[in-house]
Amino acid sequence: MRFKIEHRIGVQRPAEQIWAAIYDLEAWKDWNPMYPQASGRLLISAPLTLTEKVGEASETYQAVVGDWVPHAQLVWVRKSHNGLLTHVRYLEIEKLSEQGCIFSNGVLFQGLTAGVLVSKARRRALRRAFAGLGEAVKARTEAGHGEDTEAWRR
Numbered sequence: 001m002r003f004k005i006e007h008r009i010g011v012q013r014p015a016e017q018i019w020a021a022i023y024d025l026e027a028w029k030d031w032n033p034m035y036p037q038a039s040g041r042l043l044i045s046a047p048l049t050l051t052e053k054v055g056e057a058s059e060t061y062q063a064v065v066g067d068w069v070p071h072a073q074l075v076w077v078r079k080s081h082n083g084l085l086t087h088v089r090y091l092e093i094e095k096l097s098e099q100g101c102i103f104s105n106g107v108l109f110q111g112l113t114a115g116v117l118v119s120k121a122r123r124r125a126l127r128r129a130f131a132g133l134g135e136a137v138k139a140r141t142e143a144g145h146g147e148d149t150e151a152w153r154r
Contacts, residue, residue: 001114005123006106007130013141015071015095018103020146021137022074022091031140034133042068048076055125063089071095085117086110103137105130 011018021031025038025048032038033053037060040048044065051060063078066088073092080087088108093101107126109118 001112002108002110003114003118004106004108005126005130006104007127007134008102008104009131009134009138011101011103011138011141012099013101013146014099015093015101017146018093018101018137018141019071021140022093023070031136031145032133033136034129040065042074044068050076054122054129057125063087081111081113081117084111084113103134105133105137 021027023042025040025042028035028038035050036053036058037051038048040046042065044067046065048063048065049060050063051058061078061080063076066075066077068074071093072095073090075088075090077089078087079085086109088110090104090106090108092104094104095101111117
């Protein structure tokens with residue numbers, strides 16, 4: 001079984017500027033309500049260490065970078081429940097114009113028992129957390145973060 005949970009929000013900034021916020025994992029602690037701690041390198045198959053806050057629950061876990069495309073997407077993958085559940089987590093930037101994008105963030109759950117292992121309450125909490133992350137990306141970039149940095153050019 002597979003299912004996904006996603007949040008999308010319009011951001012009135014260039015894709016490069018949104019990417020500057022995503023690319024700087026170490027700075028997530030300063031603005032990201034869903035991931036107050038993140039470390040690692042954006043390289044395919046590189047390990048990431050993430051602290052994920054969903055509602056009142058907080059969990060630190062290891063994941064692996066599945067894919068990343070500058071100015072477009074970051075994907076990481078992790079397994080839970082003794083390998084029965086795969087989480088494919090993504091942050092995506094869809095460029096609509098030079099000054100406007102859609103920022104999407106979500107998760108694709110995969111596994112034979114995915115529907116059972118991810119409760120309805122957890123799904124609701126994830127939707128709220130994804131909305132909070134989307135709002136935070138929008139606020140950070142529309143406030144000007146990334147306008148004068150070179151990080152997004154990588």
